[in-house]
Amino acid sequence: MTALAEPTSPSREEIRAWMERARRRRRMRQSGLALLMLSPSLVIFAVFVFYPFFRNFQLAFYRTPPFPGLPKQWAGVDQITDVLGSAAFRNSVWVTVKFAVLTVPVGIALGLVLAVLAHQRLRGITVYRTIFSSTVATSVAVASVVFLTLLNPQIGLVNYYLGREGAQSLLQDPTWALPMVALVTIWQNLGFTFILMSAALQAIPDEMLEAAEVDGAGPTRRFLRVTIPLLSPTIFFAFVVGTISAWQAFGQIDLLTQGGPGGSHGATNTLTYFVFTDFFERQNEGTAAVLSIALFFIVLGLTLLQLRYFERRVHYER
Amino acid sequence: MSADTSALDSAVSDVATQVSDPVQERRIRATRRRHRIGVVLRYTLLTVLAGIVLFPVYMTVVNSLLPADVIVARPPTLWPEVREWNHYATAWTDGHLGLYLRTSIIVTAIITVGQVATSILAAYAFTFLDFPFRRTIFVVFLATLMVPFEVTIITNFQTISDLNWLNSYQGLAVPFLATGFGAFLLRQSFLTLPRSLEEAARLDGYGHWRFLARVVVPLSRPAIGALAVFSFLLAWNQYLWPLLIADDEQYRTVQVGLKQLSQSNLAEFPITFAGTILAALPLLILLLVFSKQLVRGLTAGAVKG
Amino acid sequence: MGSVVLEEVTKRFGDTVAVDDLSLEVRDEEFLVLVGPSGCGKSTALRMIAGLDDPTDGVVRIDGRIVNHVEPKDRDVAMVFQDYALYPHMTVRRNVEFPLRTRSMDRDERQRVVTEAAETLGLGEFLDRKPAQLSGGQRQRVALARAIVRRPEAFLMDEPLSNLDAKLRVATRTELVELQRRLGTTVVYVTHDQVEAMTMGSRIAILNEGALEQIGPPPEIYRRPASVFVARFIGSPPMNTAAGPVRGEPGALRVVLPGGEIALTPHDSRTVAGSGCSEIVVGIRPEHVTVNDAKDGATADGAAGDASGIPASVLSVEALGYERHVICRLDDGTTMIARISTDGPEPPAHSAVRLGFDTARLHFFDPATTRRIDG
Numbered sequence: 002m003t004a005l006a007e008p009t010s011p012s013r014e015e016i017r018a019w020m021e022r023a024r025r026r027r028r029m030r031q032s033g034l035a036l037l038m039l040s041p042s043l044v045i046f047a048v049f050v051f052y053p054f055f056r057n058f059q060l061a062f063y064r065t066p067p068f069p070g071l072p073k074q075w076a077g078v079d080q081i082t083d084v085l086g087s088a089a090f091r092n093s094v095w096v097t098v099k100f101a102v103l104t105v106p107v108g109i110a111l112g113l114v115l116a117v118l119a120h121q122r123l124r125g126i127t128v129y130r131t132i133f134s135s136t137v138a139t140s141v142a143v144a145s146v147v148f149l150t151l152l153n154p155q156i157g158l159v160n161y162y163l164g165r166e167g168a169q170s171l172l173q174d175p176t177w178a179l180p181m182v183a184l185v186t187i188w189q190n191l192g193f194t195f196i197l198m199s200a201a202l203q204a205i206p207d208e209m210l211e212a213a214e215v216d217g218a219g220p221t222r223r224f225l226r227v228t229i230p231l232l233s234p235t236i237f238f239a240f241v242v243g244t245i246s247a248w249q250a251f252g253q254i255d256l257l258t259q260g261g262p263g264g265s266h267g268a269t270n271t272l273t274y275f276v277f278t279d280f281f282e283r284q285n286e287g288t289a290a291v292l293s294i295a296l297f298f299i300v301l302g303l304t305l306l307q308l309r310y311f312e313r314r315v316h317y318e319r
Numbered sequence: 320m321s322a323d324t325s326a327l328d329s330a331v332s333d334v335a336t337q338v339s340d341p342v343q344e345r346r347i348r349a350t351r352r353r354h355r356i357g358v359v360l361r362y363t364l365l366t367v368l369a370g371i372v373l374f375p376v377y378m379t380v381v382n383s384l385l386p387a388d389v390i391v392a393r394p395p396t397l398w399p400e401v402r403e404w405n406h407y408a409t410a411w412t413d414g415h416l417g418l419y420l421r422t423s424i425i426v427t428a429i430i431t432v433g434q435v436a437t438s439i440l441a442a443y444a445f446t447f448l449d450f451p452f453r454r455t456i457f458v459v460f461l462a463t464l465m466v467p468f469e470v471t472i473i474t475n476f477q478t479i480s481d482l483n484w485l486n487s488y489q490g491l492a493v494p495f496l497a498t499g500f501g502a503f504l505l506r507q508s509f510l511t512l513p514r515s516l517e518e519a520a521r522l523d524g525y526g527h528w529r530f531l532a533r534v535v536v537p538l539s540r541p542a543i544g545a546l547a548v549f550s551f552l553l554a555w556n557q558y559l560w561p562l563l564i565a566d567d568e569q570y571r572t573v574q575v576g577l578k579q580l581s582q583s584n585l586a587e588f589p590i591t592f593a594g595t596i597l598a599a600l601p602l603l604i605l606l607l608v609f610s611k612q613l614v615r616g617l618t619a620g621a622v623k624g
Numbered sequence: 625m626g627s628v629v630l631e632e633v634t635k636r637f638g639d640t641v642a643v644d645d646l647s648l649e650v651r652d653e654e655f656l657v658l659v660g661p662s663g664c665g666k667s668t669a670l671r672m673i674a675g676l677d678d679p680t681d682g683v684v685r686i687d688g689r690i691v692n693h694v695e696p697k698d699r700d701v702a703m704v705f706q707d708y709a710l711y712p713h714m715t716v717r718r719n720v721e722f723p724l725r726t727r728s729m730d731r732d733e734r735q736r737v738v739t740e741a742a743e744t745l746g747l748g749e750f751l752d753r754k755p756a757q758l759s760g761g762q763r764q765r766v767a768l769a770r771a772i773v774r775r776p777e778a779f780l781m782d783e784p785l786s787n788l789d790a791k792l793r794v795a796t797r798t799e800l801v802e803l804q805r806r807l808g809t810t811v812v813y814v815t816h817d818q819v820e821a822m823t824m825g826s827r828i829a830i831l832n833e834g835a836l837e838q839i840g841p842p843p844e845i846y847r848r849p850a851s852v853f854v855a856r857f858i859g860s861p862p863m864n865t866a867a868g869p870v871r872g873e874p875g876a877l878r879v880v881l882p883g884g885e886i887a888l889t890p891h892d893s894r895t896v897a898g899s900g901c902s903e904i905v906v907g908i909r910p911e912h913v914t915v916n917d918a919k920d921g922a923t924a925d926g927a928a929g930d931a932s933g934i935p936a937s938v939l940s941v942e943a944l945g946y947e948r949h950v951i952c953r954l955d956d957g958t959t960m961i962a963r964i965s966t967d968g969p970e971p972p973a974h975s976a977v978r979l980g981f982d983t984a985r986l987h988f989f990d991p992a993t994t995r996r997i998d999g
Binding site for chain 1: 358361362364365368369372373375376378379382390391393394395436437438440441443444448449450451453456459460463464465466467469470471472473474475476478493494496497498499502527552555556558559562563573574575577578580581588591592595598599602603605606607610613614617618
């Protein structure tokens with residue numbers, strides 16, 4: 002607008018002032034627009050991610066009164082050391098580690114085997130691919146209920162074919178409960194792992210395998226020397242993601258075993274399930290907050306591992 | 320196929336006879352046979368594995384069709400001679416599956432649309448706008464990826480409760496309306512658009528909103544589709560949060576509804592099975608229809624995106 | 625239609641000076657080519673005219689109006705980008721009408737303008753295709769059509785032909801100039817290709833390290849390059865240059881080059897003497913150099929030559945069919961290229977020759993400033 006009313010020959014200073022004004026207007030407009038575009042996300046993050054996250058640290062220092070309504074008591078680090086030193090906490094960490102060890106390597110191996118088998122030119126192979134990836138369509142809840150019935154002592158097939166008729170469900174057996182929960186988890190994740198591994202296999206250029214073949218490498222050698230190394234970034238990714246999700250496992254525990262058998266020292270009482278019961282059944286937000294913080298740091302460590310891997314990948318590719 | 324092979328076979332042996340080299344002929348035959356055996360073996364292996372993967376679902380379908388007394392009978396029935404399809408109708412009405420699915424669909428739709436919308440807006444700001452603290456705010460977005468939702472449930476539950484949002488769609492959906500992952504994924508995609516597209520639009524008088532709607536969104540459809548599928552799966556499969564927030568039948572999602580169903584007594588078991596199948600169907604249909612986007616969505620984080 | 629003027633424009637990105645105190649005027653309806661090596665600031669200059677970059681200092685005028693502070697969309701210029709900036713999800717029709725959709729123009733009028741532009745550029749049958757279904761040349765036309773429909777004060781073109789193959793580029797050069805004449809618009813055209821600059825521009829401006837070296841019509845630039853840089857940038861093969869001290873009387877100067885001397889014409893002698901330089905850079909175009917036999921002085925084309933001249937050895941000969949380039953090296957290692965006809969025997973590689981110079985066609989430059997010395 003200023004341009005229309007411009008004097009016959011404005012000085013450089015004036016022109017610079019106009020530009021500065023235009024620039025400031027542009028920046029103001031962009032900043033305002035950016036604020037508008039970012040605020041929905043920022044509000045959600047502030048209220049539902051950062052506030053509850055930092056409040057955990059505050060909650061951790063107060064003991065929750067035995068009856069609602071009584072004032073909270075400052076406990077300092079005592080509560081934290083109490084919880085982290087407790088047998089129940091150690092049990093749940095140990096259970097979760099075992100759970101991760103049971104689910105992750107086996108799940109990845111199975112997914113890889115299926116992906117390799119389905120990665121060949123055969124008539125009707127798409128049907129098999131669809132079947133192998135089909136379990137992504139099942140939620141944790143669906144998978145759990147499906148297996149719950151297979152493991153049911155009265156109507157399930159498992160006890161019948163294992164010759165354990167009349168015996169309790171394997172889910173009630175302290176030795177077998179965790180492996181059974183792991184089995185359900187592996188089955189439910191199989192579709193995802195299969196899709197992941199198949200995509201990685203398809204990304205391997207045919208020339209690489211052909212070059213190895215020309216060099217005289219047999220199928221086994223080609224698989225071990227070419228395919229596996231090229232898949233290793235994806236395998237690592239699946240490993241970290243699988244391990245993180247093991248620490249977040251909740252639905253299958255709640256539906257299959259409720260952390261038992263064995264109460265708060267239960268054979269399937271994983272850390273996330275422990276947080277849940279501490280807060281919602283025992284109503285102890287103080288100790289639950291300490292457990293949440295522990296869970297956070299464990300997952301953080303795993304996430305950082307994952308980030309380092311991404312960094313390295315970027316280096317490999319560029 | 321077999322006709323083809325036998326024709327080929329005889330052609331090969333014809334040539335072999337012409338050459339009249341019995342050793343050669345035998346060797347060719349042996350290779351062919353070995354090859355055919357290999358194919359048969361591979362199909363057998365694939366079929367057995369497919370059977371194992373599908374078996375749990377198959378048994379659920381079988382049991383959903385059997386009368387309760389047949390299910391309990393030993394030895395277990397592996398093939399339904401009688402098929403009681405009405406179990407599905409019962410699950411839909413008496414098992415409240417219709418109600419649960421409705422809630423799940425509404426909540427999942429809100430979360431998916433919300434996540435895609437907030438991610439598009441945030442990614443646009445990070446890619447095309449210049450504003451103070453851009454890097455810092457981006458780091459804040461990435462930091463949210465470090466905090467698993469499970470860590471925040473204590474206070475989030477109390478917040479939703481204080482807002483009087485227990486047993487409500489907003490209580491189920493609002494905490495998930497933004498995602499750092501989505502903003503990050505879409506920013507990566509927006510960055511691949513040539514800078515000249517933006518400059519051309521600017522010269523032609525297109526403001527940011529119109530450029531976003533007419534150019535950026537249409538050109539980023541693959542990435543947006545992948546994010547939508549990813550968000551959908553995550554929202555649909557949620558279990559912990561709806562378990563905490565909604566104990567009213569009206570606002571129970573399918574996943575939590577399954578818990579309800581699984582605790583029913585023996586006589587209602589077929590209904591439970593029918594309900595489980597009904598609960599799995601929407602995703603299965605989605606998988607078959609959108610398999611390409613699904614694969615892209617699921618592998619977005621792993622294989623180069 | 626309008627003129628575009630840059631007055632003492634400077635653009636700094638941090639510590640680097642992209643454009644350094646650049647002043648130039650693009651006259652109304654002129655086809656001005658900004659040419660220079662990559663990184664010389666020509667694209668930045670163009671972007672400042674468009675408003676995509678802000679000048680650090682100086683004034684930008686379009687049609688007499690100061691536009692430094694005016695948003696790109698209000699400057700009434702259209703730009704053709706190197707990558708064409710076509711929207712891949714839109715048909716050719718939608719792409720061409722894209723600039724019109726922000727204006728209040730009714731549908732019929734818009735259709736008419738789009739169809740007209742498409743006809744002008746021979747795109748009529750492609751209107752409903754997507755850019756991916758077009759050839760490189762057709763895409764380039766779509767980008768032009770999109771610029772035309774706006775009827776701007778000036779077209780800004782940023783290396784619009786660099787993505788075309790060599791043959792198509794030559795044909796499109798002519799078409800673009802023809803189009804500009806027909807539309808009677810002002811064009812500012814950026815390229816790094818001196819042949820493009822020479823063949824298309826009504827005037828060309830040569831930029832080097834952000835600064836203007838010379839501006840003028842192509843023949844003038846070729847005949848009277850204003851600096852060593854221009855002399856060597858325009859013309860292929862580039863002008864030969866060699867430095868040497870000046871000797872002799874004011875009316876009959878000689879320049880001492882490695883292995884010999886060149887006697888200057890009386891006119892040149894006066895010019896050089898007037899400059900006061902004791903050392904000087906001599907330039908000569910390859911077509912004004914003859915290659916003579918080292919002993920009898922016969923030229924390589926077979927004509928009788930003189931046995932004087934500068935001794936040199938032949939490095940190689942590039943035969944282009946219609947002419948030959950003889951690449952020679954002087955005693956001190958300076959390379960000199962002679963452009964000779966295809967008649968006569970070829971001087972064998974590594975043979976000793978004498979280079980003869982058409983002394984009426986010498987160019988002189990001040991070695992300190994590298995600027996041309998003129999009488």
